[in-house]
Amino acid sequence: MSKRFTILTVALSSSVALLVGLILAGGVTHAPVVSTAPAVPSASIGENRPPRPVAIPGMVNFADVAERINPAVVNIDATSLAPGSSEPPQHFRRGDGPLDGPMPRNEGSPAQGAGSGFIIDADGFILTNQHVIEGARRITVTLADGRAFRAEVVGADPAIDVALIRIEGARNLPEAALGDSDELRVGEWVCAIGNPLGYVHSVTVGVVSFIGRKLFDPSLDDYIQTDAAINFGNSGGPLINSRGEVIGINSAISSRASNIGFAVPINQAVAILDQLKASGRVTRGFIGIALADVTPSLQRALGLEVSRGVIIQDVTPRSPAARAGLKPYDVVLEVEGRPVVSNDELIRDISDRQPGTVAKLRILRDGRRQVVPVKLAERPGREGEPADRDGGAAGGRPGHPGAAPFGRPLGVTVRDLDRSFVNRLESPDEIQGVVVSRVDPSGPAYQTLRRGLVILEINRRATRSVLEYQRIVDALGPGDVVAIYYYDSRRAERGLVTVTLD
Numbered sequence: 001m002s003k004r005f006t007i008l009t010v011a012l013s014s015s016v017a018l019l020v021g022l023i024l025a026g027g028v029t030h031a032p033v034v035s036t037a038p039a040v041p042s043a044s045i046g047e048n049r050p051p052r053p054v055a056i057p058g059m060v061n062f063a064d065v066a067e068r069i070n071p072a073v074v075n076i077d078a079t080s081l082a083p084g085s086s087e088p089p090q091h092f093r094r095g096d097g098p099l100d101g102p103m104p105r106n107e108g109s110p111a112q113g114a115g116s117g118f119i120i121d122a123d124g125f126i127l128t129n130q131h132v133i134e135g136a137r138r139i140t141v142t143l144a145d146g147r148a149f150r151a152e153v154v155g156a157d158p159a160i161d162v163a164l165i166r167i168e169g170a171r172n173l174p175e176a177a178l179g180d181s182d183e184l185r186v187g188e189w190v191c192a193i194g195n196p197l198g199y200v201h202s203v204t205v206g207v208v209s210f211i212g213r214k215l216f217d218p219s220l221d222d223y224i225q226t227d228a229a230i231n232f233g234n235s236g237g238p239l240i241n242s243r244g245e246v247i248g249i250n251s252a253i254s255s256r257a258s259n260i261g262f263a264v265p266i267n268q269a270v271a272i273l274d275q276l277k278a279s280g281r282v283t284r285g286f287i288g289i290a291l292a293d294v295t296p297s298l299q300r301a302l303g304l305e306v307s308r309g310v311i312i313q314d315v316t317p318r319s320p321a322a323r324a325g326l327k328p329y330d331v332v333l334e335v336e337g338r339p340v341v342s343n344d345e346l347i348r349d350i351s352d353r354q355p356g357t358v359a360k361l362r363i364l365r366d367g368r369r370q371v372v373p374v375k376l377a378e379r380p381g382r383e384g385e386p387a388d389r390d391g392g393a394a395g396g397r398p399g400h401p402g403a404a405p406f407g408r409p410l411g412v413t414v415r416d417l418d419r420s421f422v423n424r425l426e427s428p429d430e431i432q433g434v435v436v437s438r439v440d441p442s443g444p445a446y447q448t449l450r451r452g453l454v455i456l457e458i459n460r461r462a463t464r465s466v467l468e469y470q471r472i473v474d475a476l477g478p479g480d481v482v483a484i485y486y487y488d489s490r491r492a493e494r495g496l497v498t499v500t501l502d
Helices: 002-030 062-072 266-279 294-302 320-324 344-353 419-426 466-474
Strands: 073-079 112-120 126-127 140-141 148-157 160-165 189-194 201-215 223-226 237-239 246-253 260-266 289-293 311-315 331-335 356-365 369-376 412-416 434-439 454-458 481-488 493-501
Touching: 002 073, 062 073, 062 189, 062 237, 073 126, 073 466, 112 189, 126 223, 148 266, 160 266, 160 454, 189 246, 260 266, 260 356, 289 344, 294 419, 294 481, 294 493, 311 320, 331 344, 331 454, 412 466, 454 466
Parallel strands: none
Antiparallel strands: 073 112, 073 140, 112 126, 126 160, 140 148, 148 160, 189 201, 189 237, 201 223, 223 260, 237 246, 246 260, 289 311, 311 331, 311 493, 331 356, 356 369, 412 434, 434 454, 454 481, 481 493
16 A cells, blocks of 8 residues: 555656646747847947846837846935026026927026036036036036035036046945947837936936937937937936847937937937046037938939039038039039038048048039048037028019019029128128028928028029029929029028929
């Protein structure tokens, strides 16, 4: 009996063990596979970026992400004015909408601005927005554990709204892992951490809505657009991917929607860290040209033999481009032997070079290719756009003396450029053309031209008067693609657009 009982007991135990093993094996089989990603290039601050956390395909747990990176997120309080000062507040940053900054106040009272930031180095270096600390006389950084420290500005770059500050005396500082913003894809999940409206360490989640958005400076802006909620106080805080890596610095919000925010790509910030640390400022190469991509419409309208490259729209007087002899309608094909695909690519290439260096541009001019060496200058700081005292309108109306009839083929009314109009807009003396005074909403040029633009040339033929303008447009036919070279007094620059006739 005892022997049978022993055999039965062993059999039952084996069966139970087999069942438990199958259950456990099934659980392991259905668990997501953990994958490792390749290492990201090292940052400029510190020897190497922290090891890249693993990602779980098909599964995003931002609770773990927030828990891991929250200790590296800080609150920044910046007092911009001392009592009795009459300087204007400078915390507001505007573009598509207002950003973080103090509430309106009386002159002479101190302004207390609040923003966010994140620690990128154990030595106390912190990244934030330039507009958060702009004009600050006192900066206080509060860590996640409640410790507060005075901070000093190491350097700032207003061009892309990035600042580097540092706190001293703190130990065991947590570091935020930096990712690669070039790897971002539209639709990817991200989260934002910051101090919106004083609610410290708030976490919001959304997706990447767009990559490369232009807001303030079309030549440098490369903003990441997201619908993760960003509010006043989030500026300077991190935008984080599902691996727990910072891929952006939250910087802007739309004034027309509550779920549209923008972040500076982290790669843009990493690229300037060495300069900020060494000199406190960033210098970029500058040529002095306004550009447009070569499109099929431009190629057809101007009879270009190339389908790629960028065409020069305007050359800044006394700039490196002017000294090198570059002209409007020149097509830039290569820089130092590398093909140029877009104007953004060319601008980034030149901006990455140091002032005083020489860049060799291969251009196409009137069907002939040539190499033009250009000695770069330092990119000037951002300045306000010239005021348009005439509200963008040129005066004039259909039937006014010196005005072209309203109608086809472009659907615009133009008038002669009189001296009083030039003086009101402080336009350069060499500007000669006709002023757009009305645009037909149903005409082909409605989405391209606006009141106040000065049309300088059509298909490379000068339009110095209404008579010349009318003679040119009368020769156009249905389906023609027209290249219009214009001067924009609001931006104080020339531009080139195409219009396809009905």
